[in-house]
Amino acid sequence: MSKRDRGDGEPDVEIDMTPMIDCIFQLIIFFFLIIDLQNQELEPLKLPKAIHAIPDEPPPGQVRPILNVLQDGTIVWKRKKYWVPQYGEKNYAELKGLLLYWINAKIMNKKMDPVLKRELVDDPLLIRADKWTEMHYIAKIMETCGDKDVQIWKVQLAVGEPKDKKSKKD
């Protein structure tokens, strides 16, 4: 704030808006980052790189649950564990329950299949696994998806896009 004498004795008050605008921008960036970090669906995993990966841009309005698979095979959805190694290889009941909940609560929608003439889940499921997760655990999720009560057939595997993808393709 600077004061200047206008000549009649009263000071002319001017406010420097620059620092205020800068602070607002800083706050906007800070909250943007905080919101991004609070994204509960994504666990901190290191995804493998794939040249043929397509950018993950689901169309707006499309429902797509995300399952995270940690290095020891632990399956996580929204910070809650649905399978841990202590459950044993044959006990994937909690995961099946979660998949059925998505279908019954219409989080994943069904559509009539013209060939099979019955309703099948039409929304995809994204599996995010660490690059050093054993493939066996991902196969177990696929097996549960293929269960006759569940029948989720659209599965997407999350991968990282290499930075030099364009140059490799060219």
Place this chain on the structure above:
Amino acid sequence: MARKRKKQKEENLMNMTPMIDVTFLIIIFFLCLEFKTLEGKLNTNLPKDIGVNTSIAIPIEKLDVYITCPKGGWGKEVPDKIDPRRFEVIGHKVHWMVGPTRVDTPQELERLLRKEAERKVKDPKTLKLKTKPITINFGPGVAYQDVTTFVDIAMDAGFTEITFGGGGGTRKSRKGSSKG
């Protein structure tokens, strides 16, 4: 006169606040760029016709690939420097069985897959020639990265239909050793 000189001195002082603010903004921007990794996806379709079906299944010639990790081929687990909850693996080894042929290097694998991709088969639905579908099977100790690497090589070779078969358990379930 002295007051005038003082006023001139005050006006000449540079306001550093906006410059510092902008510098911080640039630092934050570049930090975010560095840590934000791009995510992509590979689409796969699981078989739809499970259980009792009236539709007739037409047999299709396909290429079976078995990815295996030899005993002791998992490598050495080293704690991740950034995230201590995860580990990196050094010296991980796998080999591929493309039909009856065993392949040990990615270069050999690519050569073999390119050859296989040239042998087209007739699509029973459209009756047009196409590349064979591939089914990937994997043994204990095969990591997610091994499979995505294989998918990349297969797609480079010209294969488009890639499906997943079963797995052969985990390293821990492997008989005779607790670590692969």
